[in-house]
Amino acid sequence: MKYSLNWDLDSLFSGGINSAQLKTKLAQTKTAIAALGDLLDRWDAASDAPQYQQFLKLITQLQAINNAIGQAGIFITAVGSADVNNPDVAPMEAQLRDLGTQADNVSGKLKKVLVQVPDVNFAEMLAQPDLKPIAFNLKEMREDGKELLDDKTEALISRLNLDGKAAWSSHYDSLVATVTVPFHDADGNPATLSAGQADNNLLGNADPQYRADLLPAWEQAWTDKEQLFADTLNHLAGFRLTEYAAHGTTDFLREPLKDNRLSAETLNTIWQVVDNNKQFLLDYLDRKAALLGKKHAGWQDVEAPLNLPGSQLHHFTYDEAAAFIIKHYGEFSPKMAALAQQAFENRWIEAEDRAGKAPGGWMESAPETNESRIFMTFTGSPNDVSTLAHELGHAFHSSVMEDLPQLRQDYAMNVAETASTFGELIVADANVKAAKTDAEKITLINAKMDNPLAMFLNIRARFLFETHFYQLRQKKLVTPAELNELMLNAQKEAFGHDLSTYSPHLWASKLHFYIDEPAFYNFPYVFGYLFSLGIYAKAQQEGDFEDSYIALLRDTANMSTEELAQKHLGVDLTKPDFWLAGVKLIKQDVAEFMRLTDSLVK
Numbered sequence: 001m002k003y004s005l006n007w008d009l010d011s012l013f014s015g016g017i018n019s020a021q022l023k024t025k026l027a028q029t030k031t032a033i034a035a036l037g038d039l040l041d042r043w044d045a046a047s048d049a050p051q052y053q054q055f056l057k058l059i060t061q062l063q064a065i066n067n068a069i070g071q072a073g074i075f076i077t078a079v080g081s082a083d084v085n086n087p088d089v090a091p092m093e094a095q096l097r098d099l100g101t102q103a104d105n106v107s108g109k110l111k112k113v114l115v116q117v118p119d120v121n122f123a124e125m126l127a128q129p130d131l132k133p134i135a136f137n138l139k140e141m142r143e144d145g146k147e148l149l150d151d152k153t154e155a156l157i158s159r160l161n162l163d164g165k166a167a168w169s170s171h172y173d174s175l176v177a178t179v180t181v182p183f184h185d186a187d188g189n190p191a192t193l194s195a196g197q198a199d200n201n202l203l204g205n206a207d208p209q210y211r212a213d214l215l216p217a218w219e220q221a222w223t224d225k226e227q228l229f230a231d232t233l234n235h236l237a238g239f240r241l242t243e244y245a246a247h248g249t250t251d252f253l254r255e256p257l258k259d260n261r262l263s264a265e266t267l268n269t270i271w272q273v274v275d276n277n278k279q280f281l282l283d284y285l286d287r288k289a290a291l292l293g294k295k296h297a298g299w300q301d302v303e304a305p306l307n308l309p310g311s312q313l314h315h316f317t318y319d320e321a322a323a324f325i326i327k328h329y330g331e332f333s334p335k336m337a338a339l340a341q342q343a344f345e346n347r348w349i350e351a352e353d354r355a356g357k358a359p360g361g362w363m364e365s366a367p368e369t370n371e372s373r374i375f376m377t378f379t380g381s382p383n384d385v386s387t388l389a390h391e392l393g394h395a396f397h398s399s400v401m402e403d404l405p406q407l408r409q410d411y412a413m414n415v416a417e418t419a420s421t422f423g424e425l426i427v428a429d430a431n432v433k434a435a436k437t438d439a440e441k442i443t444l445i446n447a448k449m450d451n452p453l454a455m456f457l458n459i460r461a462r463f464l465f466e467t468h469f470y471q472l473r474q475k476k477l478v479t480p481a482e483l484n485e486l487m488l489n490a491q492k493e494a495f496g497h498d499l500s501t502y503s504p505h506l507w508a509s510k511l512h513f514y515i516d517e518p519a520f521y522n523f524p525y526v527f528g529y530l531f532s533l534g535i536y537a538k539a540q541q542e543g544d545f546e547d548s549y550i551a552l553l554r555d556t557a558n559m560s561t562e563e564l565a566q567k568h569l570g571v572d573l574t575k576p577d578f579w580l581a582g583v584k585l586i587k588q589d590v591a592e593f594m595r596l597t598d599s600l601v602k
């Protein structure tokens with residue numbers, strides 16, 4: 001074997017979770033945060049003019065603190081993901097969270113200090129050669145500062161948050177751990193499934209009857225505890241709304257949009273495009289239902305695999321997967337290929353299939369050493385190769401920004417999924433092209449459809465639900481019956497009333513509604529996916545795309561999303577045209593799927 005399935009964490013901090021090096025780093029960071037707080041108290045814009053050397057020192061220190069927290073954070077997360085039973089991880093996580101809160105407080109203080117700087121001095125500051133590269137970020141911080149309350153109140157809110165919004169969020173995890181789904185195993189023997197196992201089978205089990213039988217058992221399991229989940233959701237949202245109100249707004253989408261540097265107008269355009277273009281996806285679902293021997297697909301069939309005769313998929317060894325990604329990345333961008341190779345060679349990836357690992361996959365960057373780490377479980381399926389390509393896309397995004405100041409690397413969630421989806425699309429398409437039989441091709445296109453189905457229909461439903469829920473929550477506590485009704489209506493609207501079954505308890509079963517930061521953990525995914533598709537469509541048209549793609553990625557934390565698209569793609573995101581170019585690519589996949597399956601359903 002050429003490449004190792006296990007990552008190297010020692011180059012980040014040596015000696016595992018109890019690393020002395022890590023402890024020193026955390027202690028130094030704590031001291032640095034306190035020192036920065038003191039410096040801030042003493043800083044005076046007038047006497048620092050006209051060169052603002054003192055301020056440069058302050059902002060440089062803040063960025064160094066953020067990087068130190070990032071470096072420790074990726075290490076602690078990595079150790080915990082690779083060994084979920086390691087008891088020493090949780091205390092380190094708590095320590096890091098505490099440091100994060102302290103750093104946020106200092107950063108809040110700095111934002112408010114900027115508000116005190118008169119406009120003319122502020123303009124003079126931004127013109128300094130060393131501050132110019134972060135001018136956009138400083139302006140953003142100053143705007144944020146205008147909404148902050150006095151230091152004492154802000155510190156009180158963030159302390160209360162630990163037992164408020166953040167606490168309700170982690171309480172959700174404790175509740176989910178108690179959910180069990182009494183069902184039967186594949187041989188029909190009685191069994192008790194955990195929420196995670198049931199979820200995997202509900203969406204991924206190859207047997208349509210098994211999935212159809214599981215759905216009512218799944219819904220019942222959440223019904224049994226619906227009051228507990230409703231309390232949790234109501235209080236988490238209530239805390240958030242009170243926090244917004246204290247900062248002067250009743251518009252619960254204002255903050256999520258601001259976090260994503262996105263205008264409400266753009267978001268509305270996206271939803272219009274999605275709504276006007278979902279019929280072909282509903283047709284696709286009807287065809288899929290027909291292939292499963294049904295008239296209409298149920299909730300449990302949307303993401304289901306299709307097991308057609310002769311659809312045995314290629315099994316990749318890890319080395320083959322690496323070679324496949326490097327090769328196809330290279331067709332778009334030699335620099336992407338080089339970064340992927342570096343990740344494999346330098347052991348940035350933990351991919352081994354073994355017990356005791358966390359589920360899912362992620363990429364995080366190590367800002368102090370300009371490296372990344374990728375976590376996933378590789379079983380050899382084409383889907384795993386796509387996942388790996390997705391995470392390597394994230395790593396590429398980080399790598400092209402590594403020489404920029406930390407603030408300039410702080411891109412938002414909506415653009416965070418751009419490079420990853422881009423990487424994933426390249427490899428998913430290459431997989432379809434490499435298929436040897438029609439059946440194999442059908443299976444792969446079906447797997448590729450998971451993304452558009454999620455973005456256009458499922459996440460659309462979640463956004464509709466969450467919007468209606470927050471509207472109601474502003475007036476009252478929302479009962480479980482009302483939550484079920486809101487969710488059912490949202491799903492029916494998003495899926496065009498086309499499904500035979502729905503999942504009204506998705507408001508309880510979906511973790512994303514319970515994430516404390518950021519709020520509205522849904523629309524940025526849709527944005528990222530469609531934005532990436534639009535770029536992918538452009539990349540296919542233009543021959544030499546690498547340089548302009550990298551230039552775009554480097555600007556992802558340097559301007560509003562609308563300005564980013566205008567500057568690097570020459571498009572207006574508030575108009576449908578750019579989004580429709582991406583939709584066209586999905587339509588091509590569906591057309592191909594329809595053509596290949598035509599003879600199978602007649």
Ligand SMILES: [Zn+2]
Pocket residue numbers: 390394417420
């Ligand atoms: Zn991602």
